[in-house]
Amino acid sequence: MITVMLKPVSSLCNLSCQYCYYKGVHSDNVKTTDSVMLVDTVELLASQFKSAGVKKIAIGFHGGEPLIAGHEFYRQFFSIMDYSGIDCVYSIQTNATILDYDLLKLFKQNRVLVGVSIDGLKLLHDRNRRFHNGSGSYDIVKKNISLFQKEGLCVNCLTVVDDLISINIKKVYEALKKMRLRWFQFIPPLPFTTKITADEYAFFLHSLWDLYVSDIMSDNRISIRWFDAVLSRALGKTVYSCAAGGKCIITPVIEKNGDVYPCDFFCTAEWKLGNLWDTDLFSILNSNTLSAFMSFAGDKGFCNKCEVFYLCGGICYAYRDSYLCPAVRRFLIAREKQIVSLAGYIKHAFGEAIGK
Ligand code: SF4
Ligand code: SF4
Numbered sequence: 001m002i003t004v005m006l007k008p009v010s011s012l013c014n015l016s017c018q019y020c021y022y023k024g025v026h027s028d029n030v031k032t033t034d035s036v037m038l039v040d041t042v043e044l045l046a047s048q049f050k051s052a053g054v055k056k057i058a059i060g061f062h063g064g065e066p067l068i069a070g071h072e073f074y075r076q077f078f079s080i081m082d083y084s085g086i087d088c089v090y091s092i093q094t095n096a097t098i099l100d101y102d103l104l105k106l107f108k109q110n111r112v113l114v115g116v117s118i119d120g121l122k123l124l125h126d127r128n129r130r131f132h133n134g135s136g137s138y139d140i141v142k143k144n145i146s147l148f149q150k151e152g153l154c155v156n157c158l159t160v161v162d163d164l165i166s167i168n169i170k171k172v173y174e175a176l177k178k179m180r181l182r183w184f185q186f187i188p189p190l191p192f193t194t195k196i197t198a199d200e201y202a203f204f205l206h207s208l209w210d211l212y213v214s215d216i217m218s219d220n221r222i223s224i225r226w227f228d229a230v231l232s233r234a235l236g237k238t239v240y241s242c243a244a245g246g247k248c249i250i251t252p253v254i255e256k257n258g259d260v261y262p263c264d265f266f267c268t269a270e271w272k273l274g275n276l277w278d279t280d281l282f283s284i285l286n287s288n289t290l291s292a293f294m295s296f297a298g299d300k301g302f303c304n305k306c307e308v309f310y311l312c313g314g315i316c317y318a319y320r321d322s323y324l325c326p327a328v329r330r331f332l333i334a335r336e337k338q339i340v341s342l343a344g345y346i347k348h349a350f351g352e353a354i355g356k
Helices: 025-029 039-051 066-084 101-109 122-128 138-150 163-167 169-178 198-217 225-234 288-297 324-350
Strands: 002-006 056-061 087-094 113-117 155-160 183-187 259-261
Touching: 039 066, 056 066, 066 087, 066 101, 101 138, 113 138, 122 138, 122 163, 138 155, 155 169, 163 169, 163 198, 169 198, 183 225, 198 225, 198 324, 225 324
Parallel strands: 002 056, 056 087, 087 113, 113 155, 155 183
Antiparallel strands: none
């Protein structure tokens, strides 16, 4: 199965989050006057998948804010993909501030997996995740999470960890659980977007790990993506997740005008792989630029002598020389025995894939 990240409105967004790494990226790199991906581009993509004999695709809608594309875009998108006969699995990463009943119904019909960005507590969330007029977005995000859930959509959450989230992680974790969320993703901020120290991030990891373990032991298992990956690595399993898998997992980013990049963190002129209107996606994915990117971003040489590489897999290149490696290393060394024994316990007790 091939996985792509599709940006129907590139970096256009109705919020102006402080730690956003994608703000204004399209205005620098994507030369087009259309604010939403054209139907022609969607048809072109579908025809390229078809001619390459692709049977199954995972498509993740991303932004900016992908819901800005609106109901009509998604209706046409799903119908073009249905018509192509390719089996598609959809997900969306959204700030969940723009939602109407028609869109909800459409997402339900197409079994879209929803990832909502929310920082747990109103005070913390509204400090960072604001509309352009400066007002906070927490109340509407929380309301829309319940709407997704009421419609039976599967919702997971994404929280960016800054210094205050780190200190308040217990309250944040409990607040997310109260919203009936069960699949959590905590993201370390990119070094240039916000300030967090290695001490603060290590504190966050230790505190969250204790909460995670306590819930597993009380038979109330919550999935936390990075911890799940570490446990899988402890059992020697292959991890299909960026960085934690020990290598870059290429998820081509397709911008609204058909430009293709190797990774969401590297949508720069230097790493542009091509454009769907000039070259088909599969030739683009065989390009020398992509091989060069893999050798550049995938180089884990700096982890060679690290005793906890077997648990960590090496951090993403975008965080190289930042707070992240020292924090992760300190945490993994301190908790190594506990991680290995918990992985063994889970395998014995549940006998199934970690994180399911
Ligand atoms: S650079 Fe980082 S985010 Fe990009 S593919 Fe590699 S590991 Fe994943
Ligand atoms: S802790 Fe740092 S050095 Fe060790 S494997 Fe992870 S990223 Fe590499």
